[in-house]
Amino acid sequence: MNNILLGVNIDHIATLRNARGTRYPDPVHAAEVAERAGADGITIHLREDRRHINDRDVRILRETIQTRMNLEMAVTDEMVAIALDVKPEYVCLVPEKREELTTEGGLDVAGQLEKVKAATEKLTAAGIKVSLFIDADRAQIDAAHACGAPFIELHTGQYAEATTEEAQSDELKKVAAGASYAHNLGIKVNAGHGLTYHNVKPIAALPELYELNIGHSIMGRAMFDGLEKSVADMRLLMQEARG
Ligand SMILES: CC(=O)[C@@H](O)[C@H](O)COP(=O)(O)O
Numbered sequence: 521m522n523n524i525l526l527g528v529n530i531d532h533i534a535t536l537r538n539a540r541g542t543r544y545p546d547p548v549h550a551a552e553v554a555e556r557a558g559a560d561g562i563t564i565h566l567r568e569d570r571r572h573i574n575d576r577d578v579r580i581l582r583e584t585i586q587t588r589m590n591l592e593m594a595v596t597d598e599m600v601a602i603a604l605d606v607k608p609e610y611v612c613l614v615p616e617k618r619e620e621l622t623t624e625g626g627l628d629v630a631g632q633l634e635k636v637k638a639a640t641e642k643l644t645a646a647g648i649k650v651s652l653f654i655d656a657d658r659a660q661i662d663a664a665h666a667c668g669a670p671f672i673e674l675h676t677g678q679y680a681e682a683t684t685e686e687a688q689s690d691e692l693k694k695v696a697a698g699a700s701y702a703h704n705l706g707i708k709v710n711a712g713h714g715l716t717y718h719n720v721k722p723i724a725a726l727p728e729l730y731e732l733n734i735g736h737s738i739m740g741r742a743m744f745d746g747l748e749k750s751v752a753d754m755r756l757l758m759q760e761a762r763g
């Protein structure tokens with residue numbers, strides 16, 4: 521299959537709304553526009569501190585999203601209870617530090633195997649597809665496999681932040697090797713974090729990748745080009761990378 525899917529992360533529409541405590545811009549509206557432009561799914565991260573997406577957004581989006589909801593969340597009892605109530609199509613378990621500016625690394629699945637496995641099993645039993653947001657590291661991929669997660673999302677932050685061509689090429693090789701290793705174990709492989717119009721193509725070209733989740737750069741471009749065009753342009757770049 522030569523197709524690659526785009527999950528559009530709409531968190532930062534809510535960041536802008538929350539900066540003034542207004543009713544606009546509304547992530548519910550953003551999801552509808554992104555889907556119209558070709559998004560294959562909508563990703564939202566319900567942070568413990570509710571700095572962007574909040575409980576109201578999750579509840580309404582569950583009713584309005586036409587494609588599928590990918591709910592990113594920490595592995596806590598509170599979040600697992602919310603997911604079991606909301607029942608999104610996908611949950612992506614991510615690490616979370618209250619003081620971080622954004623997600624800084626992958627979830628340490630190997631270091632808390634029983635906890636992540638228990639959450640994965642509960643969510644899976646409720647019919648939710650679970651993905652684990654991890655670094656492209658064999659020990660973490662093996663641990664994700666041991667948890668029974670059908671999906672992983674490889675963290676592309678180090679690739680995105682690399683400041684030299686050599687460093688970026690090294691990071692790309694790590695993501696490629698991780699994708700291939702996980703694919704051979706039968707895991708479906710997504711990737712995301714920090715991907716932009718300038719760095720997305722080499723990642724999108726990796727044949728094992730099923731979906732990319734991209735948010736911040738799309739919302740940034742939408743300020744100038746509009747959300748519909750910004751989503752469509754990202755989708756086009758990804759598809760071009762697949763030849
Ligand atoms: C889990 C992850 O990769 C993050 O990119 C998240 O989806 C975006 O939310 P923040 O910008 O709050 O980190």
Ligand SMILES: NCC(=O)COP(=O)(O)O
Pocket residue numbers: 529563673711712713714715733734735736737
């Ligand atoms: N999981 C990554 C994601 O949803 C989007 O990350 P970013 O593009 O906002 O950095």
